[in-house]
Amino acid sequence: MKCHKCGAAAVIQMRQHRLQLCAPHFIEWVATTTQRAIDAYQMFTPADRVLVAVSGGKDSLSLWDLLLNLGYQAAGLYISLGIDEGIDYSAKSLDMCHRFVLEHHPEARLHVVDVGAEYGQGIPVLARTRRRGQTKPCAVCGLVKRHIMNRVARDGGFAAIATGHNLDDEAAVLMQNTLHWQTGYLARQAPVLDERGGLARKVKPFVRLYEREAAAYALVRGLEYIYDECPFATGSTTNFYKELLNRLELTSPGAKQQFYLQFLRARDAGRVTFAEGGDLDLQPCARCGQPTTAGGICAFCRLWE
Numbered sequence: 001m002k003c004h005k006c007g008a009a010a011v012i013q014m015r016q017h018r019l020q021l022c023a024p025h026f027i028e029w030v031a032t033t034t035q036r037a038i039d040a041y042q043m044f045t046p047a048d049r050v051l052v053a054v055s056g057g058k059d060s061l062s063l064w065d066l067l068l069n070l071g072y073q074a075a076g077l078y079i080s081l082g083i084d085e086g087i088d089y090s091a092k093s094l095d096m097c098h099r100f101v102l103e104h105h106p107e108a109r110l111h112v113v114d115v116g117a118e119y120g121q122g123i124p125v126l127a128r129t130r131r132r133g134q135t136k137p138c139a140v141c142g143l144v145k146r147h148i149m150n151r152v153a154r155d156g157g158f159a160a161i162a163t164g165h166n167l168d169d170e171a172a173v174l175m176q177n178t179l180h181w182q183t184g185y186l187a188r189q190a191p192v193l194d195e196r197g198g199l200a201r202k203v204k205p206f207v208r209l210y211e212r213e214a215a216a217y218a219l220v221r222g223l224e225y226i227y228d229e230c231p232f233a234t235g236s237t238t239n240f241y242k243e244l245l246n247r248l249e250l251t252s253p254g255a256k257q258q259f260y261l262q263f264l265r266a267r268d269a270g271r272v273t274f275a276e277g278g279d280l281d282l283q284p285c286a287r288c289g290q291p292t293t294a295g296g297i298c299a300f301c302r303l304w305e
């Protein structure tokens with residue numbers, strides 16, 4: 001298998017692009033693809049300070065590495081959730097982030113927020129003892145992560161929060177939202193969510209990259225990352241839809257990409273429209289000042305009552 005650009009040995013074949021590339025040309029291709037997405041959706045410019053949410057996994061560390069290599073002012077944010085579950089998940093993933101900085105970008109700034117140390121309880125305990133987390137800790141975890149990301153972005157004056165969501169993630173969520181005709185979610189599912197009512201701007205520079213390409217990027221760049229998924233992610237509906245789409249992709253290369261990117265094009269061109277389901281009336285929480293729809297005290301502050 002030879003690189004289509006230079007004829008050297010190829011490290012990856014991307015059937016949906018009918019393209020196979022050697023290591024240096026693949027890195028260059030990932031950089032160009034990501035830069036094009038950043039420009040197309042006007043995510044941020046080199047003058048902006050960006051906060052990259054890192055988990056120690058392949059997507060977020062690849063994204064942070066690439067943004068730094070492209071010359072962006074990108075700081076990392078790691079939120080320690082206190083998840084052990086017999087595999088030392090949080091400790092190991094934080095260690096990956098520290099090693100990434102040390103070995104690849106010693107000049108980069110990593111913000112660490114330890115939920116247990118700062119608020120008194122980590123996610124597993126919180127979930128077990130609150131009604132919201134009874135079925136799965138993810139509801140509590142998502143709420144906590146959103147609150148902390150928003151706080152750090154606001155306090156640090158960052159222009160945007162960047163997350164490592166890739167095309168597989170987005171296509172899976174799109175499939176789920178479509179099968180349930182969640183029109184409000186379909187209206188808001190986008191590579192960029194603008195700042196509103198005190199909610200920080202959110203961007204996803206990897207939306208045009210397949211998950212296996214983000215993994216290949218990490219591998220080729222020699223980035224170490226945590227292979228384990230969060231133990232609470234097993235059996236998640238997103239993973240179920242990802243598998244379905246991957247089966248489709250096997251027989252029809254490019255199906256995932258087609259499904260997601262054509263949705264964005266059709267919606268952005270106004271060929272399909274979805275109602276957002278009422279304007280979000282955001283008010284500052286009486287305790288923490290972060291925006292809330294509930295009025296009075298936000299869901300995050302109520303967690304700790």
Ligand code: Q46
Pocket residue numbers: 081123137138139141142230231232233
């Ligand atoms: S970290 Fe948290 Fe995820 Fe683990 S508990 Fe669920 S939401 S699965 S991305």
Ligand code: ZN
Pocket residue numbers: 003004005006007008021022023024025
């Ligand atoms: Zn090449």
Ligand code: ZN
Pocket residue numbers: 285286287288289290297298299300301302
């Ligand atoms: Zn609050």
